[in-house]
Amino acid sequence: MNTFQDLGLNNDLLQAITDLGFTKPSEVQQKAIPLLIESEGDLVALAQTGTGKTAAFGFPMLQKIDVNSRTTQGLILSPTRELCLQITNEMKLYGKYCNGLNVVAVYGGSSITDQAREVKRGAQIIVATPGRMKDMISRRLVDISKIEYAVLDEADEMLNMGFKEDITDILSHTPTDKSTWLFSATMPKEVASIAKNFMHQPQEITVGNKNESTSNVSHEYYLVNARDRYQALKRLADANPDIFSVVFCRTKRDTQKVAEQLIEDGYNAGALHGDLSQNQRDLVMNAFRKNQIQMLVATDVAARGIDVDDVTHVINYQLPDEIETYTHRSGRTGRAGKTGVSMVIVSKSEVRKIKSIERIIKKDFVKKDIPNGMEICEVQLMSLANKIHNTEINHEIDKYLTNINEMFEDTTKDELIKKFFSVEFTRFFNYYQKAKNLNVSESTGDRESQRDYKGGKNDSTRYFINVGNKDGFDWMKLKDFLKDQLDLGRDDVFKVETKDSFSFFNTENELREKVLAHFTDFKHDGRFVNVEVSENRGGGRRNDQKRGDRNGFKGRRSGSDSRPRRSNSDFNSKSSDSRKSSRRSESNSGNSNFAQSRPRRSRR
Template structure:
């Protein structure tokens, strides 16, 4: 018999979750579902993120609610838009075979009229963020008199975000006889107080030790000088060619700066923070879930509710201000029983915080060493070799070309072919890595945290303009197609703000959240001047030197040593150009891992 049926879940729901890959209950589901199915108790469940909490409360709700009654019977409150959408979508999938189930997601940043329309049509389950829920209650647009169950998911994070008063106001509109189910990763005093205020003799279930982290996560820290943090971060990423990670920063500004610096340095990265529109956030998350994005750079708030499988690494570019937030961050990896790595990049002054985190999570950090240039090259090179070993071969499509290929290689033996194949990648970075400095720091010589400003945005890793043998300069602008620009719109936007002629603008390469464009060398200063104070929908517009060279054989832009290895472009089967970003998606591209400083002129 299916183990979910043994828990008391009926066949049509079990069939739906089986199609979703549910084979056996997680520990929180196994212990919480029978208690919640009774429907007669308040409940407190303490478990880490990624343990299956949504199903733990979602499946019992589908058993307990009367779906012939088209009125709100369950209210689920959660801290962020992403988590709100995730929960509502999951419950809809669980209820695939149950007729007349209506779920609405109520969250800020989306059209409230659409949400009100759904509520008027009739819903039984409301999943909401506190701010938007209060707005709808204030409009007297929802009736909670039939609510029987309230779920507070990620309760600790809602309180950390200052939603205590909002939660009180919302719960005051629900019947006193309702049952309240509270789920939280940690149990600080504030959560304990809210449980005491709204619950009567709740059943409390703790998976693992309170406030501790997932046992399947390895915790590492790298100690570097503050000025080397960005270079060290990139080297860690390069040493893990198959990384699929989330990188946490403290602020929205730092998040955006790191993401933009990485994009310009050839990494497949993007930012997720509160200053993005809902449309932008949705597009970024879709790319990440589809694994067409390798590094997601996020703030703590924006990352709440990210439920993506197989995240290999969580990287703390900056440690959180609240120690307990580290547990939430690291919980993005090692989900559903898998393993993962949580990395902290610190300076000597932050060792005390590492020791505090160790006490909270109940595990020791391992001190790791930033790999040297040779180690990175070796790892990347053999990563490429392994991909070649495992690449599927389409015999039908490649067959017609094999005779010509064999003819081209006829005068080479196997060893020579392998050498040349490896050198395609190796030659591009050989000169660059040979003098790569040691980025590891010891406590006695570590740089002060006061140097952070120099490196947090990766400013020292960017290209300068001097030395390019071209009539045009390639620039980066932090707006793109998700901001509803076409190439024509972008051309007009640049001309209008800089007062230059369209004839002075060369190629415009419009991407999702950014754009590369070329301008004649003599108008570069005019472009920077024109964009100094420009804002777009409340966001500062940034124009900077692009992070890649343009002219063949171009040098300069680095403090010392040769220019950065140029990407090799090639066409795919549709004739589209593929370059550095595509190489990195497959883990075969090589990037800047030396840590060498580059000259850069600040233009804003």
């Protein structure tokens, strides 16, 4: 089946396909479209982001629904507003010749009344985010009791964001005999569970292998000291003058911070995260699509649904918490048949994650060195020469040539070329001529990595803190809590170890006074949180446990003995699923902003 005509689509859809310029169906489309058109059963489709999944379920749904009916017949659930709007727009384009078709987007951050009005006008297909859809069902603003087709798009991401209960509740309001089509990039246990509980003997199609990365993307990693992560990012950008990239950070705070640093240093950058309004998100996405932003710094949730096909690089400034999330990140590049590069900046303590990712995506990473200063100068010089060579002459300059020639009449051709290119070359040369080597050997590692593996060194301080697992903390949540409280970088807090009712962590010695001063008479949610220097500076587990027991902290709360213990859900993370709930809130709040600032050094 090399053409869309071979897939069994009707003339209205084929005409729209011709208008859109589609010529050959992708692999997932070749496998899914005929199957969905010919049968009424359930389907599980595993395919990477950017492989044409929307068309794979969109065309069959459009062909099967009755556009002359005002009844809602199709429901498509997607994890984020951006993806919801993208699917809605694509469905309208696919169905442009289906007279009477009404596709309505239902998502948070916009008027629920307006959306309900659109649905009431007769929406044959609703595309929705789970949170807003559940809200509309509870208010009786939508009726999905007669739908015939339900699509769970990016199912793994919806579950990763904590939407399992919402999806379960939504599907409970749908007919049992509907067809359910589940599309996902990866197949973790949670997705398999959804397929088992809500689908009846589903057929399964797989493009590539399960969880495997697309073959259009190459994978590289760069090993540096954790403290040099930002400098490494700048060098990778400078070594790729035509970069058009998405830079991934773990948290909203880091995303904003990195974007602001890039803008201040003269790069065309912008931030995309959940603390930004829908209007701000629209501004940054429009700028990104127009190539006015070359480096879009984003969180994983905010980046879902970015429908830009020309991304050249994905840069993992920080690796994600969930290894499977890497598949989604790398899927931002290498789309629509193009090739792309996924880069990872790591410290030695994170190298083991690279090996884990390799096993999941079934692709090998290539270890590369961060370019040195002179290599970057050469790349920038040749990039400028290439642009000048390919520039079309604007003959409006002709009238000024006499004066220009007089100015350079005593200058030879070689001297003129050197002067011209020195304008750009000198700027990079002055910046990089004394730049240090950022690369780290895997055999020796960086200081942060050594202390992670060897139990700490004499240049760090070990602390005791009277919160632990019973307060809803694991090591990662506690590390984030300390980092935010102390306004530190992620790698400034290390060797975090949590027990039931207390924990331990390390910082550099020079941060000791800042840590102890901050946590003097410190209260969080009305409760005292105490931090003390641990007697065991290295942080051995056996000595840490003795330290907690000897001081009577096992099962006791320092500074709050007479107070009743707050429930675990009331302190810090609300529940053990706080990371998921925070991701959900990010998807339901406004996203994105890009700052405008006069760059200190011009980039292009």
